[in-house]
Amino acid sequence: MKILVAVKRVVDYNVKVRPKSDGSDVDLANVKMSINPFCEIAVEEAVRLAEKGLATEVVAVSVGPKQAQEQLRTALALGADRAVLVETDESLEPLAIAKCLKAVCDAESPDIILMGKQAIDGDNNQTGQMLSALLDCSQATFASELTLDGGKAVVIREVDGGLQTLELSLPAIVTSDLRLNEPRYASLPNIMKAKRKSLDVKTPDDLGVSIAPRVTLLGVELPAERQAGIKVDDVAMLVDKLKNEAKVIS
């Protein structure tokens, strides 16, 4: 069984992002970048399946700039067998990424595609679902548990008010939630070994994919600062404020 795991390069979760001074986008100059935490969980899950002997190969794929090789090296250090970078400096929307991943899947024919449920940069939560539509294969999003049973995958998902269990025929897409596992630390020997694993670079053109944007970004601004709250004296005053100041009741 072959697993393909998608890995995105995003702003490190510790960084406080700011808009550019002209408000045209988020300022990413000299900002620390890391592997998307949900992708890291997906990599960990893939590696665990391989360690249990349930998967024979784990291929990490990223779509992004040349520097996304760093995140692929992280995936290799965590235990992926080889990596593919679809290299582009264009800004990428979920659909463009899903199309690139589809092209890679067509070439690799994985049985399971593991992805993060969302990336912490755009928080779109779309790529896995779009890829499932493009590949016309089954999907389970927000996975908190994944087991392989014969030719099927059984996924427990976190949904409002409880857990839902799905049985999927393969190939299938599984997107990870926070509680799927706790990723390991890549050890120094594995970091050194990752250097020797293969990392193929392709372009969207090589794959025959158009990544032209379909959404226009109008502007980026900080959320309005919260004003200090006040204490109301009684219920009558509260109702009055809600009615006349906040205008949330009438």
Added chain:
Amino acid sequence: MSLDFDSARLNNSHLTAEHEEWRAQLRRFFDREVIPFADQWDEDGALPDELWPKAAAVGILGLGYPEEFGGVSEGIDIWHKNILNEELARIAVGGLSATLMVHGIGLPPVLNFASEAIKQEVAPPVLAGTKRISLAITEPGAGSDVAHLTTTARLDGDHYVVNGSKTYITGGMNANWFTTAVRTGGEGAGGVSALLIPADLEGVSRTALDKKQGWWCSDTATIYFDNVRVPAANLVGQENRGFSVIMTNFNAERLAMSASMEAFSRVCLEDAVNWGRERKTFGQRLADHQVIRHKIAEMKQRINSTQCYLNQICAEVQAGREYAGDIALLKVQSSQTMEFCAREAMQILGGMGYMRGNRVERIYREVRVNAIGGGSEEIMRDLAARQYGL
């Protein structure tokens, strides 16, 4: 360019993607497994035993040691070690790295000079974090003046009989072995040998030195040897050649301390800058008062020069050239930078900095042990003057 811990590090052209990956993984490990608890460990005066095997699994304990003993040496260079020391310093609990990494001074003499059997017995469990080794040189009557130590080891058949005591021994309460400097011959440096003494031999006893200015989480001990019979095969290097065994060890220790002190200084800078930007006095941010701006600029100035000196020396060492005098002065440069930055950061933090539970306060109380241990500033200058043939 800015003044936080990472951006205050000057560009180092020797660093590769693997170095950065090593830094990233270390940071993740420390951020999750160590930093949330480290201040409390320091207050409690002890480190949890699990820390050793956890650190071993990530590759921290084995860094730079031969693969045959469970270390990682292939492709490893001095920059991997500096990165580890920087990330350890970022925890800002001085006693933690001093104790966790004490095998860094205790183990190399064994690996470089002991018999194959001893290496096989000692190195694998130490690098796996299941056993510990300390370095025991200092005595109540001999610190800087190592050549005058008085602990004796008298050959009796196939054993040495050891008598005397060692003090200020880091990790001493929990060590399984002591790499010990003993007198086997006449007076002075020419009568000194290095001997590996298992802590469980009859006649070895120890007491804790548990009220220190800093390094609270570190177990510092006085060790007593009372007619301890140590197998002669535990000799590390040749008899009466122990002084050079000890001296070769010092360069690496001083380099590691320098990398760590430079990074401690950057922690002070970062915290001072953050506070200076936030705190207002007399209608302005502290960072807008010229006096404070100059303090910060001077911290950065001294940090910059320490980094350049450190990186220059490390590039030389990496190329196989080691100058003890330059390394000794680097240690002085680093402890003075740390002292200055700890002082100025503490001053900028004002009353808040004096309260326990912040990184600057912790680093402030670790200045002296860095300026004294591993060779005091005075002794370092003296050594350098001699090395330069003055």
